[in-house]
Amino acid sequence: MPITEQQLLQILPKARPVAGIFLPALNRAMLRWKIDSRVRTAAFLAQVGHESGQLRALSENLNYSADALVRTWPSRFTAETAPTYARQSEKIANRVYGGRMGNGPESSGDGWRYRGRGLIQLTGRANYRAAAQALGLPLEEQSELLEQPEHAAQSAAWWWAQHGLNELADAGRFKDIGSIINTGQPGRTPNGAAERQALYDIAMRVLA
Structure with missing residues (x-):
């Protein structure tokens, strides 16, 4: 179910400056990796929206005190x-x-x-290598490719499908999706849990 720019901006209003660029990339990625129902689309947009600062941060910020x-x-x-x-x-x-x-x-x-990049903050050489093989991209040699909208979206949707997150979305296990993305294991509370849930609730209403 392709989404419209209006729907995208209702879900991720801070994405306004980049929505027109990301919309076709998101729709292609979701189609390819079977993020193709209301619950799958809502869950995906909520999680990548949180991970990427609503599509505006495609490279991890490590500016820590x-x-x-x-x-x-x-x-x-x-x-x-x-x-x-x-x-x-x-x-x-x-x-x-x-x-x-x-x-x-x-x-x-x-x-x-190989720091976090793309809409789901793909991290580590092993993940870049696996994504490179799946997507046919030279990501080990050109890791910055994941900062381009098309590849940022494709890498996120590929990782999502590889980790069984479509099936968790089908089962209504949205919290576990955030746990797997952020902590690597279900059951643990991810960073930004409240925002992830709020974005999901909005997306479910918008896509109804």
Whole structure:
């Protein structure tokens, strides 16, 4: 069920400057990956709307203060080490994402190279590689491609389908969808849970 620009802006009003660019990309991606019913579309738009600041942030913002680093990644930063990373986005990404998700160690620069991008904030070299194979794009070599609307939408819809989120939407398990996207496991409360739910409620009304 393709959506109209009017519907998109009713759901994500802050997307007004980019709605015309994203609308065809979103409709193509949702069609390709079978996000094709009211509940699937509402859930998808609500989650990617939250993850991307309503389609306006296609690259992860890692501009954290020292206090925020310790709160967000207590296993990676202490009160002593955090000040040497604070407000240095590239250095922070390499620290928090280094040595996991298919990335090389902190010194490799993979953390920054494969930081969260696209409408669902695809993160880590392993995810970029899998998306590259599925979408036929050279994402490992040109990771910034995920900041283009078409690829941002396709990568998000591909990840959504790969993780069984259409089926969770069908089952009405919207909260679990947010948990899987944000925390990697159902049942845990994701960041921004209230906003995700509010966007979903709006989308369900708009798409009725």
